[in-house]
Amino acid sequence: MRTALLLLLAAPLAAQHTHDHGHPPTALDSAQVAFLDTAERALDAFAEPADALAAGFRPLGPDMPHMGQHWVHPGRAVSRTFAPAEPSMLTYLPVDGKPMLTGAAWTIPVGPGEAPPDFPWPGAWHAHAGRLMDEAFGLVPHGVRDADRPRLAMLHAWTGVPNPEGPFTADNWALPFVRAGVPVPHHVPPDAGRAVALAAGYAPFFREAVVRTAVPPPETLTRIEAALDACAAAVRTLLAERPAEASDVAALEAEWARLGDAIREAAPDLWPRLTSIFSEDVHTGTHAIASDD
Template sequence: MMALVLTLAVALAPAGAGAQDHSHHHHHDHDASEGHTHHQGGPVECTSLAAPPWSGLSASDLQLIRELQEAIAGLDTPEAARQAGFRPAFGNIPTMGVHWIHQGRMARGFDPGEPDHLMFAPVNGEETLVGIAYAFIGPPDADIPASFESALAHWHDHPELGGSGQTLHMLHVWLVPSPYGPFAGNNFALPFMGHGITPPDACWIQSDEDVERLEVVGSAFALAEWATGGGGGEALEHLIGQGAAASEQGAGGRAAGAAALRMGERLASSLEEWGAALDLAAQDGDAEAWRAAADGLIEGLGPVQRQAVEALRLGVTGVQASSAGRDE
């Protein structure tokens, strides 16, 4: 696991990171810190903030997103991203995709029209540009660049990627439907898209019970994809370990993850039937049928599979926080 962290830290650390000039910024005040803590996301206004064109955003934010889309118009394939100087670093994290990083842009500092991360994820079998991100390395209480007006646009940070006394600050912007909004740390629609399954209507994901249902089912599909060689590799193993520790499963949780991988084909096969039912319910707009299929999938998981899925879910959601939140 330490090798993974060190590899990512090297990939993310831009030359001259300490000299970055964030010419437009604000300090971590109380409100910003509180939102920063909850960057993982949660239900949003489902008719205007859960899918493009994000009509619930302000005119200023919508204009920024339009300008951003124009700026990345020629970077919509991994090949084009590589030619432009981006390099993949994280592997396919199920609710984020693969982060492609441009070290030169990070070194130059925050520029709304020049994102330093592109996020690609499989959608119906094809690597698709699903989002972008901005990032910089600085102290945990660093001034955060002023970007979007929306109260949803909260930065999170990754202390394990910042080096001594530093942390990696990051903000996502999604280009595809996202049940937790355009700036959410995690996009739980992606595991469904990766399997060619229509994600559920965001208006069905408003209660705590429905949030957990969405996240468990999405994590199950992510684990099945990983177990059958679909990607994620060491990054997902690391997340399962973090989630197991957070849930006090400890070594038992990590062992469950390893066991679930050994049963990968069986897990994928058991999800196939429920995946078809979930897809049909989403296409038909039938919320109750979708919940029934999701519950059937969850109930069909064996104890070891359920433990591994929960560890992965907690690992994925746990990395979307702030240093302030972790210290509370």
């Protein structure tokens, strides 16, 4: 399995993406706090991407609104054990033109029928088993935690940009707010995060997701791009008038809903394929694992 995993980090194969989180606890226990403290101290060495490169990490996949860009350490990524001081991935977010270290991730290969570890709680890990770019843009379906094929289990920890939903929750929708330079609400619904991401420079990401998901003809893509631009402008105006405090979350969600309506009107025939981008709460990832193909 090790050889297949290493090859896949460089050249992904078609497979399945799985993502099924358990509910995080209301408070961290001493073991979870110790894990985060150790990880945070270890991550001090990688504040600069050049230091990560020197240590063997390499950038992997696109910069995503809710995760930033992952940097993988190929040797650690396929290890069957994990330690808080030795993450297999780092996450960076571009802020004001400079990469900001936001956290790390740990990975463990799991075979058919195997489950990821129970630490920090059962269900905290998610599993990836799809093509790199397909997972990055949400083109693979949800699956079950105990898949019938090899996959890569992953645990995120957000040490540089606190995640309002908890430090081990994979999707961190606080990141677009940090990139936009506005306050992070106490709770960030995904659609509010997507709206801010669009205004903060992620229009090319969403455009690429549209192209990969639905392959719209040029004239339809032009209408979709216009809708994306209009939403981004509206959100930027909203953020300028009312910095994104908790009371503004509903307004941000409303802007994203209006974008969905505009895209449905611009591309009615393609809308069933585009709902996964604009009207469903889907997780996208960047990591792949070898299949039995």
